[in-house]
Each structure stands twice: as structure tokens, then as C-alpha cells.
Amino acid sequence: MTGLAAEIVEDLKQRILSGRIAPGEKLPGENGLVEEFGVSRTVVREAVSRLQAAGLVETFQGRGSYVLEVPERTPGLRAVRSHRDVLDLMDFRIGVESEAAGLAAGRRTAHQLKGIERALADFRRVGDDPARSVEADFAFHLKVAVASGNRFYSDLISELGPMMIMLPRTQLDPAYEMSNPDHLLRVIHEHENIQAAIARAEPEAARAAMRVHLSSTRHRLSDSLPHSSGLRQ
8 A cells, every 4th residue: 555545544544433424424535535635546546445445435336435334442442543553452462362262272162162163154254345354353253252261351352342353454455455365365264273273172272373363463564554654653
């Protein structure tokens, strides 16, 4: 993503997340964005495409782009705006969710394992649909937390909500979008490794699989974010 497109994405994203552009409302038109930001149509189209890939807007041919319903946010995630914030969020998730996966491998019930498997199947089915993949991705992580048998893990993940998935995605390079077949397959494979370790009741393997998955996301963010202008480092 070019620096100019990244600036537009950040500006529009904050308008959406703050509610200045409400769900169901139309984004400013292409001509308006070109005039407002002083950029080319190509840059505007790149920015809108990025917002669509992040699941923030849906574009209809001949009608424009409309804001989708944003998953409920917790107060702590409202301040996640900078490069450092997003990386810190991933560090936090690595610590919490790796341990939750390890506990799930040792404590999960047959019913909870089925829940994880269903969430994985749902993610496989809708992974390339930006508007639905955020919810499906979050559901998988929540099911793992529930299977830990410790309500504090599941309560925490529930409170973070789908925004813990959406916020990092809005910062990733287009090469890491769910619409990219290679990236989608990698993420599905990482989820499968987590599920398999939990199914085998191997806590250390489950911790490692979750750590690899989230650390991979963090690494991709590290590659993407420093190239985006307008972000506090």
C-alpha cells in the first residue's frame, strides 16, 4: 500500500471507528476524496479497496461504498491507533492466547472440541469474504479460550471482541489480505495446527501452535506498518 493510500485509509478508518461515518452510510464519493486529499483516482481506489478488504466497507458497482456494522469495541481498543499500539496488542494476545490454547488442550470437553472444529470449518468457508471473515476468525479464537476451562480467558477475549482481529488487519500490506489465496491458506493451516494439538490433548504443542500463529501475524505487521506514513512509531 502506498504512503498516500495509507494516509487515506487511516483517516477514513478513524471516521468509521469513531462513528463519524455510521454503519450503512455511504463513504464520500471518489471525486470528493480526490479533491479532499489531493491525490489521484488510483490512490483513492487503492485506499477504498483496502478498507473493503479489512471488512469496514462494502462496495456496490455503480452505487459506491457503504460502511459495514463495526463489531462492538472495548474502551481499551479505542486507543489502538499507532504502529506501536497494534504491535503491543499482538504481544498481549500472544501471551494470553498461547496459554489459553495450552489449557484448552488439557481441559477441553468433547463438546468444546466440536465447537472449535465448527469454528474452523466456518472460517475455511468464509475466509475470503472480508465482511464475514473477521467474525469467523474471532469465533475460532473465542472457542479456544472457552475450551481453556478458565472463564477469565473467555471473558477477556469476549470483551476484546472482533476488533482484536479487525484492527491489525486494517494495517496489513495487501499481500496479507484474506482475499490473497496464499495468505488465506497459511492462516487456515495455522488454525488447523492449533485445533489438531488441542484435539490430541498436547498442551505444549497447542501453546506453540498458537504462538506461531500470532507471532506470524505480528511479523507480518512489522513488515507492513513501518512503510505506512502518518503512523506514530
